[in-house]
Amino acid sequence: MEQLVQHLNVFLSNVAVLHRKLQNYHWNITGPHFFTLHKKLEEYYEQANEDVDVVAEEILKLQGQPLATMESYLKAATLKEPGNKKVTVEEVVSDLLVDFEAMKKEIIAIKEEAEDKKVYEVSTMADDFIAEYSKTLWMLRQAYRE
Numbered sequence: 001m002e003q004l005v006q007h008l009n010v011f012l013s014n015v016a017v018l019h020r021k022l023q024n025y026h027w028n029i030t031g032p033h034f035f036t037l038h039k040k041l042e043e044y045y046e047q048a049n050e051d052v053d054v055v056a057e058e059i060l061k062l063q064g065q066p067l068a069t070m071e072s073y074l075k076a077a078t079l080k081e082p083g084n085k086k087v088t089v090e091e092v093v094s095d096l097l098v099d100f101e102a103m104k105k106e107i108i109a110i111k112e113e114a115e116d117k118k119v120y121e122v123s124t125m126a127d128d129f130i131a132e133y134s135k136t137l138w139m140l141r142q143a144y145r146e
């Protein structure tokens with residue numbers, strides 16, 4: 001169980017970094033797609049903010065200790081932060097495709113581990129994230145990569 005909690009804490013850290021990144025992009029995106037993506041990125045970071053809470057509380061239900069500080073998130077996360085600067089649509093979309101793909105892979109691995117250990121509540125939670133990231137990846141590709 002300890003290892004599952006540890007993996008959930010890495011995932012939690014990634015969701016927290018993703019949240020910060022999405023709001024950063026919401027502020028700093030430039031170009032003709034500004035109005036559309038500015039609004040869409042707000043939707044995404046609001047979702048990520050809710051997701052942080054869901055994962056942290058799942059860890060608590062397992063009697064684990066969720067990471068809760070910015071310092072620990074940056075240390076544990078595998079996602080990288082962008083800088084404090086303006087970004088283009090191309091930069092945002094290609095970076096987010098990589099990140100959402102990585103998040104989907106990570107939560108699928110957590111689901112598999114949870115099933116092995118018969119921790120079905122974590123497996124069920126993972127389903128929602130898999131659906132969320134799959135939809136986001138499909139929409140981003142449909143809008144900007146087809």
Ligand SMILES: [Fe+2]
Pocket residue numbers: 026042
């Ligand atoms: Fe805003």
